[in-house]
Amino acid sequence: MVEQLSWKVGGQQGEGIESTGEIFAITLNRLGYYLYGYRHFSSRIKGGHTNNKIRVATQKVRSISDDLDILVAFDQETIDVNVHELHKDGIVLADAKFKPTVPEDKDVTLYAVPFTEIATELGTSLMKNMVAVGASAAIMNLEPESFREVVDEIFSRKGQQVVDKNMEAIEKGAAAVKEQADGKLEKMELNKADGKKRMFMIGNDAIAMGFLAGGCRFMAAYPITPASEIMEYMIKRLPEFGGTVIQTEDEIAAATMSIGANYAGVRTITASAGPGLSLMMESIGLAGITETPLVIVDTQRGGPSTGLPTKQEQSDLMAMIYGTHGEIPKVVIAPSTVQEAFYDAIEALNIAEEYQVPVILLSDLQLSLGKQTVEPLEYDKIDVRRGKLDLHPDLPELEKGEYFKRYEVTEDGVSPRILPGEKNGIFHVTGVEHDETGKPSEVASNRQAQMDKRLRKLKRLPEVFDTPVYTSAPHEQADVLFVGFNSTRGTIEEAIGRLEDEGVKANHAQIRLVHPFPTEQLRPLIDRAAKVIVVENNATAQLANIIKMNVGNHEKIFTLNQYDGTPFLPGQIHERSKELL
Helix, strand or coil: CECEEEEEEEEECCCCHHHHHHHHHHHHHHCCCEEEEEEECCCCCCCCEEEEEEEEECCCCCCCCCCEEEEEECCHHHHHHHHHHEEEEEEEEEEHHHCCCCCCCCCCEEEEECHHHHHHHCCCHHHHHHHHHHHHHHHCCCCHHHHHHHHHHHHHHHCHHHHHHHHHHHHHHHHHHHHHHCCCCCCCCECCCCCCCCEEEEHHHHHHHHHHHCCCCEEEECCCCCCHHHHHHHHHHHHHHCCEEEECCCHHHHHHHHHHHHHCCCCEEEEECHHHHHHHHHHHHHHHHHCCCEEEEEEECECCCCCECCCCCCCCHHHHHHCCCCCCCCEEECCCCHHHHHHHHHHHHHHHHHHCCEEEEEEEHHHHHCEEEECCCCHHHCCCCCCCEECCCCCCCCCCCCCCCCCCCCCCCCCCEECCCCCCCCCCCCCCCECCCCCECCCHHHHHHHHHHHHCCCCCHHHHCCCCEEEECCCCCEEEEEEEEHHHHHHHHHHHHHHHHCCCCEEEEEECEEECCCHHHHHHHHHCEEEEEEEECCCCCHHHHHHHHHCCCHHHEEEEECCCCCCCCHHHHHHHHHHHC
16 A cells, blocks of 8 residues: 555557546546646647656645656557656556567566457447556556546536446456456555545636636637636636637737726736747736736746747746836736635736736746646635726816826825726826826926836735745754745655755745745845755746845855756755755
């Protein structure tokens, strides 16, 4: 009996790899296990190697495992590419159709199971993935019946006969492995789970749910990996709440349409990835100078240009903070868990309206597309705040030639806001510099006053933002402080656990409010550490450089970078950090 194991299925894209992982994972989730999954896939519709690695445990897990217990292979390439991950006594379940082989130097057990043959006998080779699920169930000592609820949900619309055939495929897959083992089956049985019901979803779904809960009622977007799932979720659900989604012709239209809808008073969002954000930069500047709320999701991926559309990277950080020309107030929020992604989506809507600024919700491919167990969300925490927006203004009558001071210079930098068309509320809106009523103005003193007003909006945000830096700092004086952002949190936590077992005193800080930077919240942690190691998926140490700019302490800051398109593994951080200590 084990507390956790790692399972991976691989093959050619388009032959049911994703559905195999889904059925396996959803079933384990419903049995009460904790899961963390990461999908490797190619940037094409069909063909090319793809795999889905799922970690299953009786306790919370927030990272991919270093090694692998069970590999399900639909082709030889899957074995060749992934066999190095298998630990001693690992198991390969491979389709006998391609006459699988494993390297002689790997001490693993190979079961060549006739996935395709069994499925074809049952009526269609498409069911080979269900045979593979059954084979996996046998290795884990799971009853095939455990999968019935999920199979019924997925296939019931096709009729009871299809449900029964798929269940038979699972049963025959399990029987085939047992028969081949001839009573000597190497089992990897998990300890019993607690049986509690928990959600199982990707970060993009949590973001979309957060926007719905936070009052978003319009979305304009253009599809792009790895952000498309946000739009797909909203297309299905937003109409149920009286909202609308429009797929625009490009990201420029998505951003400007979002600005227009926000100007009209509708909470609106758009979502994209690096290439799309590049196209939106001028529009973000427009939102900044017109002080119109704007919420954008950036799901980071490998760049530049088309780059690696389906691979992990965190290289948009500088662009999100400094990408627009000129100087405007802007907020960049970086959730580090699926739960945070839900709550931060709501907070992004609130901040955009309270401060009348563009807000970028920064994610990355691993967080956005990695599917994981999520504890029940606390809906009583939802708080919708609309700032100075007056939905029912009783405005004094204007003298002839007077206008409403939409851009009035205020002490806190936030001007009064009303919806267009209100009686006695006429004002100009323009992308050029303007006076308090919105009329274009190039007067030097006005320019200074408007710039100063806009730029002082966010001075106190790091103080009032809920957890600008997530911290785990048990040591008053630490040997090392690890710093990261977005999806690296769980991997860093696991690496720290291994270092602590070796006697290293390690603290952890995960930056959640990237801009304006939480200098005063991070500085004490850096002061208490002998060394600082910044972990990030980019080549130029963007987060480390931002820390140096805002906090200093250059001499104690070291970087641990990875930019090959793969996420960090706990073992990589553990071993590479020891070289820096």
